[in-house]
Structure formats: structure tokens, C-alpha cells
Amino acid sequence: MVLRVRDLRTYFFTYDGVVKALDGVSFDVRKGEVLGLVGETGCGKSVTALSALRLIADPPGRIMSGSIRFRGANLLFGLEREARFRPVKKSNRVTVKRKFRLISRAQERMSAVRGRGISMIFQEPTSAMNPIFSIADQLSEALLLHRGPEIVEEVLQARPDDPAVGPAMEALLAVAREADRAQLRAAAERFGEAAHLTSLGTQAFYILRDPLMDLDTKRAELAKALRRVHLNALQRRYLSSELHRIRLLVELRNVFLREMTEEKVDPGPLRAIRARRLSLRLSVLPFALWGIRGHVRKPLKEETFWRTVRLLEGVSIANPVQVARGYPHELSGGMIQRVMIAMALSSDPSLLLADEPTTALDVTIQAQILDLMRDLKTRIGTAILLITHDLGVIAEVSDRVCVMYAGNVVEVAPVRDLYRRPLHPYTQGLLNSIPRMDDPTKTLESIPGSVPNLIYPPSGCRFHPRCPHAMPVCKESRPPMTTEGEGHTVACYLYHGPLAPA
Ligand SMILES: Nc1ncnc2c1ncn2[C@@H]1O[C@H](COP(=O)(O)OP(=O)(O)O)[C@@H](O)[C@H]1O
Ligand code: SF4
Ligand SMILES: [Mg+2]
Known part of the structure; x- marks a missing residue:
């Protein structure tokens, strides 16, 4: 288990009242898997990711309770001592008295965790880069x-004067004319190895591939590269x-x-x-x-x-x-997103949080970025929490899916199982609103209504005002999470409760 989140509550203390953005969120991200986190805009997906990194802006936000464990380390250690809460009379507001000394200590601890391997990529890659x-x-x-x-x-460790370097360089120049990409790469790598510096191999490869240089210039450039690393x-x-x-x-x-x-x-x-x-x-x-x-x-x-x-x-x-x-302005959105992914991977993270990484991109570029994520998963084995409002994206790359609605997790299932047998009425609604390859004649339906204001969340099941199957019990109490198949859990009274079919 890479990340284990239990009963997480994150609130925002605003002038209008307390926004209960996350209200008891639990999920796991396992080693090397892609977990898709899906839900409409405003369901709390970004807040979930930011909470996991303790990047919630505080104030106004605050993680209230719950537990987050990243590779065993408790990220919420000492949380309850960090602040005191007092309701303001005759209003919805709450005053928060923060102990900034303890909060900054928690931030130190988090810097350790970030160093130990959580990276994040954002929806708007351009704003995360410095233009100058x-x-x-x-x-x-x-x-x-x-x-x-x-x-x-x-x-x-570089030894550009190693006696093997000369012959390796001649061999490289000899294959330069007719070799294909792979042969050239291999020869360049041998050159780098001879000088005991792998990056020299990379450099040699690009010098040799440059169509604007003749062979003598290439030779001179290689010699220059060797001189530059000579100490x-x-x-x-x-x-x-x-x-x-x-x-x-x-x-x-x-x-x-x-x-x-x-x-x-x-x-x-x-x-x-x-x-x-x-x-x-x-x-x-x-x-x-x-x-x-x-x-x-x-x-x-x-x-x-x-x-x-x-x-x-x-x-x-x-x-x-x-x-x-x-420079960043010279690149397209898809390119910049790739650069961001490269940057996130530079620390060898065991968990990558990707918040809507493809939402701002064109469809074809989206597909390329998804290919890249799939490739990273198999090649590097990084676990990925992939956040998106698009079930199509989830289907492409995820192993498991976690569906969120208004600050609650309502259903978790392996991706195939979720598409074949969606149990929660909200999941069914989401699936009915996207085109399906297996049934192109199907009419698309949208879910009536919208995500509620989380200062006044609906009682009981938060989905009940929009649910076609709502029952009296749904308004009264929150449905518990029950298991309805291998790795498939759902929070709905249709499957658990007085009226559930036996
Ligand atoms: N800084 C903030 N102040 C007040 N409310 C916030 C803040 N950030 C997020 N929220 C609230 O938290 C809820 C979840 O937001 P978010 O996680 O961004 O949704 P999603 O990423 O699923 O679209 C929303 O109701 C939003 O209004
Ligand atoms: S608990 Fe009730 S209101 Fe909520 S999704 Fe299930 S049937 Fe609908
Ligand atoms: Mg978001």
C-alpha cells in the first residue's frame, strides 16, 4: 500500500460558513497501480489530492480529522493539537485559532514525505512553469x-582521458554515416562508457545526429565535449x-x-x-x-x-x-504537460498525483498523454492517482476507480467491473452521460440538478435530491459502505438497508 486514506475530513472556514469539502473520505492507492478518482466538478477531487500532500491553503482550509498514511508514515501526526475551533453565536461561522508553531513543524514533516516520493502534476501546466x-x-x-x-x-568519476575513449570515438564516427538510430545510440553509449560518463553518450548521440554538421565538425564537437568534462x-x-x-x-x-x-x-x-x-x-x-x-x-x-x-x-x-x-511560451500545452511529468518524475516518486492532467488539452494530445501515463506505469512502476471528471479517460488507464460525490466516496471498483456493473445511482448517471463504444445507439442522459453547496450539504445520502431511487431512509442517515463483490464497494441503501433485496 502506497497511500492509505481513512475518514478524511477537510473543511474551509469561509465568511459564509463552513464548507465541508471532504466528509469522511477513505481510499487506498496500491503499489504500482493507477487509481482513477472521478466525479463532477466541485465534488472534492482536488481537495483530496491537496489534502494528501497537506497543501490545503490554511487559512481558510483545514484538515479536521482522519488519517493519511504514505508508505507507513502518518502525515496527520499531531493534527488535533494544531488548532482550536469556536462557533460564532447566531451565525454559521466558526473561528479557528491556529498554532502556527505546530503547523510549521508539520510542514517540515511533509517536506520529508515529499522528498520520500510524492509528486504532483496540475491541470494548468503553464502556470506551474516560470516563463523567464x-x-x-x-x-x-x-x-x-x-x-x-x-x-x-x-x-x-568521468575519465575523458581513458585510453579507450579514442577508439570508441573513431568507432562512433565510422558508423555515423550509415547507422540507424539504434546502432548510433549503442555506439554513442559505448563512447560514454569509455569516458565513464553516461551523459556524454547522450550528448554524442545528438551531435552525431545533427544533419547540419559535417564529419570533421562532429569530430571537433566530440573533442570539445570531452574537454568540457575534464577536471x-x-x-x-x-x-x-x-x-x-x-x-x-x-x-x-x-x-x-x-x-x-x-x-x-x-x-x-x-x-x-x-x-x-x-x-x-x-x-x-x-x-x-x-x-x-x-x-x-x-x-x-x-x-x-x-x-x-x-x-x-x-x-x-x-x-x-x-x-x-x-522557453515555456515556445511550447504547446501538450509539450509543457510532458515537461511537467518529466519534472515530477525527476525525484523518482512512488506516487504521482495527477489532477486533471489532460483536461486543458486537445483530444489527440490527450490520447498521447494518456499513452505516456500508461507507459510510465509499466516502465517505472509509479503508482498514480489520476483525477478527472471524464470517465472515458479513467477507462483508458486506470486499474481501479473511486467515484466521489459531494465530498464522499460513493463507489470503489476495479475498472471493468465498474463499467459492466455500476451500482451507485450516481455512477450509473455518470456512465449514462458518456458515449459508449459497445452501444452507439444509446441516448445520452445527463444527471438532473447539480452538485450541492457544501456549506449546507443534504442530509443523509448527499445524492438524495438528485437520485431517481431515493427512499425515505436516504434523507435520514448516511448509507454505510458495503462490499458487493470482489473489491467492489458501494455506499447506497439500495444494496444495504431495510428495503434492500435479500
Ligand atoms: N479555498 C477554498 N475556499 C472555500 N471552498 C473551497 C476552497 N477550495 C475548494 N473549496 C470547495 O471544496 C469543494 C471541492 O472542490 P474541489 O476539490 O476543487 O472540486 P473538484 O476538484 O472535484 O472539482 C467545492 O465545493 C469548493 O467550493
Ligand atoms: S442511498 Fe438512496 S438517495 Fe443515496 S444513492 Fe442510494 S438510493 Fe439514491
Ligand atoms: Mg479539481
Whole structure:
């Protein structure tokens, strides 16, 4: 189990009253699966994802109760002590007295969890990118933050003067003319291996593929690339002492943060302060690495650049070098979404939260992004929580589906089972409103009414004002979640209660 959410309640304290955005949400995301989270707009899907990362804007929002466990770590540890609530007389409002010292400690703990592998991608990828930095710069920062020591180490290990490099380079130039893509890649990789630096192989591949260069220019470019990663003894000593310092810092912070995410120990203020200091020092790591003096910086820059090219290749971008050199405004929405996915994957997350990743895109691009997600699932094994209002998207990639309505989970089922045998009237309504390949003659119906205002949610089953099968009991109490088949659960009195068929 990667993520385990139980009875989660998230409220927003607004001037009009308390918005009960999530009211007892429970679900699991298992290792390596894609869980689709579906429901109309305003059902609480985004709030669910943001709660899981504790990114709810506080104020006005606040997780009230429940439990969220990410790979065993309790993300809501000490929640009940963080705030006090007092109703305002003769109004719907509640005043919240927050203890910001405890809240900031919880934020520290969350930074550990984010480091241990939850990433998120958003619906509007453009707004998540900085327009004045190149794609490579932005990806490099993420890479250095997550992989700083590893990158410095690679640069240190490079041996561009290895005797095997010369022959490998000649072999590469020899195949350059007639080799196909795969052969060229293999030869380039052998060249990189000879110099003990994989990113050099990537770079060589793109130099050799450049149609505008003749063979002599290519040879000169390869030689230049080798010179750029060449470190003299002094530089080597300097960089290895830096590496030692950074490693120590990372190690120390990890120890602190690991202890802080464990449930039993209260981290205590002193420990929290030390962890925060270390985190702060590490968060400037990308800048510190860029700041490393003189031309020791150049090999680092080269290494991260070619690593970002590799990342972009990994999300099926056809011309990664040009894209890496470009700026966000030069790319289409689908491209930027790919870049965002690459960035989210740079930390090797075990869980990826994707909030409507395809909603802002054209249909054909949507299909490509979905292909990419499916590919990531099989290739990397990242668990994905895929949020969308579109059941068609869910059908394409999910293993299981969780249907939400007005802040409640109403049905959970394996994807095939849900489409064949939707049990909850809301799920049935959603399915009737999308075209089906297996029955094209079917007329599409929309669900009457709309998602209720969650300051005054309907009593009992929150769906009852819109439900064609509503019974008296539905208005009185909330239906419990019952199991109606292998991994198929539903919250509805049609299946459980006084009137349910035996
Ligand atoms: N910052 C906020 N202040 C007040 N209410 C909010 C805020 N954010 C979300 N909500 C409420 O929470 C509910 C769920 O929202 P959301 O999770 O964004 O829906 P979805 O992603 O399913 O479309 C909505 O009723 C919305 O009005
Ligand atoms: S519990 Fe009642 S109102 Fe709710 S979905 Fe089932 S039948 Fe409809
Ligand atoms: Mg949303």
C-alpha cells in the first residue's frame, strides 16, 4: 500500500460558513497501480489530492480529522493539537485559532514525505512553469535538488582521458554515416562508457545526429565535449570536498526527517529546528552547486543539461535538445504537460498525483498523454492517482476507480467491473452521460440538478435530491459502505438497508 486514506475530513472556514469539502473520505492507492478518482466538478477531487500532500491553503482550509498514511508514515501526526475551533453565536461561522508553531513543524514533516516520493502534476501546466527560465534550467533545478550528490559524483568519476575513449570515438564516427538510430545510440553509449560518463553518450548521440554538421565538425564537437568534462587535480580535490560536505548534509537531514515521520516520536522543537535548518541549506543546493567556482561549474552544467535531455526523452519528446533549450511560451500545452511529468518524475516518486492532467488539452494530445501515463506505469512502476471528471479517460488507464460525490466516496471498483456493473445511482448517471463504444445507439442522459453547496450539504445520502431511487431512509442517515463483490464497494441503501433485496 502506497497511500492509505481513512475518514478524511477537510473543511474551509469561509465568511459564509463552513464548507465541508471532504466528509469522511477513505481510499487506498496500491503499489504500482493507477487509481482513477472521478466525479463532477466541485465534488472534492482536488481537495483530496491537496489534502494528501497537506497543501490545503490554511487559512481558510483545514484538515479536521482522519488519517493519511504514505508508505507507513502518518502525515496527520499531531493534527488535533494544531488548532482550536469556536462557533460564532447566531451565525454559521466558526473561528479557528491556529498554532502556527505546530503547523510549521508539520510542514517540515511533509517536506520529508515529499522528498520520500510524492509528486504532483496540475491541470494548468503553464502556470506551474516560470516563463523567464529555459526548460533545461527549470528541470536542472529539480534534478540538482533531488540528485545533487549523484550528479557531482558522476562528474568526478568521468575519465575523458581513458585510453579507450579514442577508439570508441573513431568507432562512433565510422558508423555515423550509415547507422540507424539504434546502432548510433549503442555506439554513442559505448563512447560514454569509455569516458565513464553516461551523459556524454547522450550528448554524442545528438551531435552525431545533427544533419547540419559535417564529419570533421562532429569530430571537433566530440573533442570539445570531452574537454568540457575534464577536471584537473585541483578541481577534482575541490569538487570531492564539496561532495563530502553535501553528502553529510543530506545524510543528517534524512536521519532527522525519518525520525520526524515516525508516528511514535514527537519530534520536539529542537529536532524540528535542526531539521528545518538542514532542509533550508539543502533547498539552496542547486544554487550552491551552480555557484561552485570557475570552470568546475561547467562540467556540472553540462551533466545536468544532458540529464534533462534524457528526462525529456523519457516522456517521449522527439526533439529533446531543442525543447530543453527553449522557453515555456515556445511550447504547446501538450509539450509543457510532458515537461511537467518529466519534472515530477525527476525525484523518482512512488506516487504521482495527477489532477486533471489532460483536461486543458486537445483530444489527440490527450490520447498521447494518456499513452505516456500508461507507459510510465509499466516502465517505472509509479503508482498514480489520476483525477478527472471524464470517465472515458479513467477507462483508458486506470486499474481501479473511486467515484466521489459531494465530498464522499460513493463507489470503489476495479475498472471493468465498474463499467459492466455500476451500482451507485450516481455512477450509473455518470456512465449514462458518456458515449459508449459497445452501444452507439444509446441516448445520452445527463444527471438532473447539480452538485450541492457544501456549506449546507443534504442530509443523509448527499445524492438524495438528485437520485431517481431515493427512499425515505436516504434523507435520514448516511448509507454505510458495503462490499458487493470482489473489491467492489458501494455506499447506497439500495444494496444495504431495510428495503434492500435479500
Ligand atoms: N479555498 C477554498 N475556499 C472555500 N471552498 C473551497 C476552497 N477550495 C475548494 N473549496 C470547495 O471544496 C469543494 C471541492 O472542490 P474541489 O476539490 O476543487 O472540486 P473538484 O476538484 O472535484 O472539482 C467545492 O465545493 C469548493 O467550493
Ligand atoms: S442511498 Fe438512496 S438517495 Fe443515496 S444513492 Fe442510494 S438510493 Fe439514491
Ligand atoms: Mg479539481
